[in-house]
Amino acid sequence: MPFHLPAELAQQPTPFYYYDLPLLDQTLAALTAAARPGNFQVHYALKANSNLPILQRIRAAGLGADCVSGGEVQRALEAGFAPDHVVFAGVGKSDAEINRALAADIFCFNAESVPELRVLNELAAAQGRVARVALRINPNVDAHTHAYITTGLEANKFGISLQDLAGVIDSLDGLPHVELIGLHAHIGSQITNLTVFAALSRKLNELQTWLEGRGHQLPHLNVGGGLGIDYHTPDEQLIPDFAAYFGMFEQHLQRRPGQQVHVELGRAVVAQCGTLVSRVLYVKESQQVRFAILDAGMTELIRPALYGSHHHIQNLSSQGPELPYDVVGPICESSDTFAKGVLLPETRRGDLVAIRSAGAYGEVMASGYNLREKAPAVYR
Numbered sequence: 205m206p207f208h209l210p211a212e213l214a215q216q217p218t219p220f221y222y223y224d225l226p227l228l229d230q231t232l233a234a235l236t237a238a239a240r241p242g243n244f245q246v247h248y249a250l251k252a253n254s255n256l257p258i259l260q261r262i263r264a265a266g267l268g269a270d271c272v273s274g275g276e277v278q279r280a281l282e283a284g285f286a287p288d289h290v291v292f293a294g295v296g297k298s299d300a301e302i303n304r305a306l307a308a309d310i311f312c313f314n315a316e317s318v319p320e321l322r323v324l325n326e327l328a329a330a331q332g333r334v335a336r337v338a339l340r341i342n343p344n345v346d347a348h349t350h351a352y353i354t355t356g357l358e359a360n361k362f363g364i365s366l367q368d369l370a371g372v373i374d375s376l377d378g379l380p381h382v383e384l385i386g387l388h389a390h391i392g393s394q395i396t397n398l399t400v401f402a403a404l405s406r407k408l409n410e411l412q413t414w415l416e417g418r419g420h421q422l423p424h425l426n427v428g429g430g431l432g433i434d435y436h437t438p439d440e441q442l443i444p445d446f447a448a449y450f451g452m453f454e455q456h457l458q459r460r461p462g463q464q465v466h467v468e469l470g471r472a473v474v475a476q477c478g479t480l481v482s483r484v485l486y487v488k489e490s491q492q493v494r495f496a497i498l499d500a501g502m503t504e505l506i507r508p509a510l511y512g513s514h515h516h517i518q519n520l521s522s523q524g525p526e527l528p529y530d531v532v533g534p535i536c537e538s539s540d541t542f543a544k545g546v547l548l549p550e551t552r553r554g555d556l557v558a559i560r561s562a563g564a565y566g567e568v569m570a571s572g573y574n575l576r577e578k579a580p581a582v583y584r
């Protein structure tokens with residue numbers, strides 16, 4: 205179905221984020237069907253979008269919450285996620301964040317270093333608790349995605365490198381307030397070549413066998429998130445191929461009897477249901493370039509400026525003949541550019557423009573640079 209903005213929103217002051225909640229529901233239905241309840245436990249990565257109406261629907265669909273800060277843990281609990289469905293990851297958890305998560309008795313901390321494990325042990329002891337921990341390993345598997353969102357290579361700051369794992373496991377003997385319950389890995393985001401999940405599975409299989417040789421049976425495996433979406437032709441794949449994603453793990457991951465396999469998806473759940481809606485302020489033509497200057501910019505959606513990411517752009521007001529435009533924002537940075545040379549129907553001041561696939565890592569990464577006001581969220 206082509207994108208449609210409800211008529212009553214055409215008069216709404218711009219820019220704003222528009223979220224199609226029925227599409228979110230359809231995505232969640234496809235996701236939960238593909239995960240086959242009981243086969244995979246799905247946690248939603250709040251970092252992609254943490255708006256309450258969105259979280260509440262995700263919780264109602266039965267997903268857990270994957271959080272990366274104390275603020276996200278708090279938001280997840282506010283949205284009604286049960287503490288035993290909350291996992292807390294992050295390479296730099298502060299003492300205050302750990303303390304709050306311990307007090308809430310969340311399901312699991314994804315821990316990334318011996319110094320972090322020591323702090324977890326100390327803070328858990330002080331609260332008279334035991335912190336359940338999955339060790340985030342750095343599997344050195346290339347996710348074949350943008351370098352800035354690759355997380356599972358040795359050069360990346362994330363996780364425990366395979367060479368260090370034996371030492372980390374040994375250190376657990378002296379940490380009685382930490383209980384090892386699993387392994388965790390997350391190799392990157394916007395992954396479209398799904399074979400990398402086969403490589404990840406094989407790495408985890410080897411590690412499990414090695415750990416079992418050392419007497420560690422792990423009830424949980426968390427394979428992270430990363431499933432990519434179609435930014436170029438969103439209407440052709442509004443709902444990501446969840447079955448293909450889970451299929452990779454079903455085929456390649458050697459699950460032990462009774463073991464629970466967890467995934468943490470963010471982008472694939474919420475990206476397509478969100479659109480940044482903006483208005484053309486000016487069309488400025490020179491001999492070389494025709495600029496469409498929007499009232500939204502990198503302050504509302506930083507992905508193109510930060511990663512050179514592509515978002516599909518539509519002029520919702522014009523049917524005219526197509527011309528090439530550089531679509532830019534009003535911010536005082538040359539990188540405040542959504543697209544170069546994109547073909548749009550002839551565009552005029554006042555036209556409404558939709559920047560698609562903006563539900564994930566859009567609003568959450570907004571900034572107030574240039575003293576911009578935060579663009580509101582509108583829901584259907």
Ligand SMILES: Cc1ncc(COP(=O)(O)O)c(C=O)c1O
Nearest residue numbers: 249390393429430468469470471
């Ligand atoms: C540890 C961790 N888990 C889950 C996610 C969610 O990733 P995605 O939005 O690509 O599914 C991320 C972000 O890349 C992450 O860093």
Ligand SMILES: N[C@@H](CCCC[NH3+])C(=O)O
Nearest residue numbers: 251353393394507564565
């Ligand atoms: N913010 C990134 C994804 C990073 C995911 C977090 N590890 C994006 O917009 O694509």
